[in-house]
Amino acid sequence: MEAQPLKDWSSGLFDCGENASTCCYGFWCCPCLACTVSEKFGENRCLPLCDMVGPAITALIFGIPVGAVPPAGLSLRAAMRTRYAIEGTLCRDIVISCFCGWCNWCQMHRELRNRENTPTVFNQPAPMMMAPINPDVIKSQKGILVCHKKSCNSMP
Numbered sequence: 001m002e003a004q005p006l007k008d009w010s011s012g013l014f015d016c017g018e019n020a021s022t023c024c025y026g027f028w029c030c031p032c033l034a035c036t037v038s039e040k041f042g043e044n045r046c047l048p049l050c051d052m053v054g055p056a057i058t059a060l061i062f063g064i065p066v067g068a069v070p071p072a073g074l075s076l077r078a079a080m081r082t083r084y085a086i087e088g089t090l091c092r093d094i095v096i097s098c099f100c101g102w103c104n105w106c107q108m109h110r111e112l113r114n115r116e117n118t119p120t121v122f123n124q125p126a127p128m129m130m131a132p133i134n135p136d137v138i139k140s141q142k143g144i145l146v147c148h149k150k151s152c153n154s155m156p
Helices: 020-028 030-040 049-062 071-083 090-099 101-117 150-154
Strands: 137-139 145-147
Touching: 020 030, 020 101, 030 049, 030 071, 030 101, 049 071, 071 090, 071 101, 090 101
Parallel strands: none
Antiparallel strands: 137 145
């Protein structure tokens, strides 16, 4: 199988002007946008809550708020790049997920919306007509007709 050529994202990381509703949704309620993106991509709707709740839990358990890489944002971004053959690197995904979280979710939302609006063409072979098969008569490999009903006795 031949590898697909890699494409760019359908919109840039900071292209909020391209879709103002996504930008406002991400600005006013980024957790809701993240959950919407996760669900549209086919993952659990609550997956992005790990990014928000994780640092709070580590602060309670260890007493230190850990600002690690957000796992849901990073994994969804990498999975989206893989599924849609989008150019990029894991290192860049980590940087974007850590330092541009809102823009990351907005870009992924725009990508999914653009893919919903783009028609997909499937090349399927034309249907073939099959000759009807008489279940009473079966031709064996040696060319001998074998009948399973009494009505076959009169056949030549």
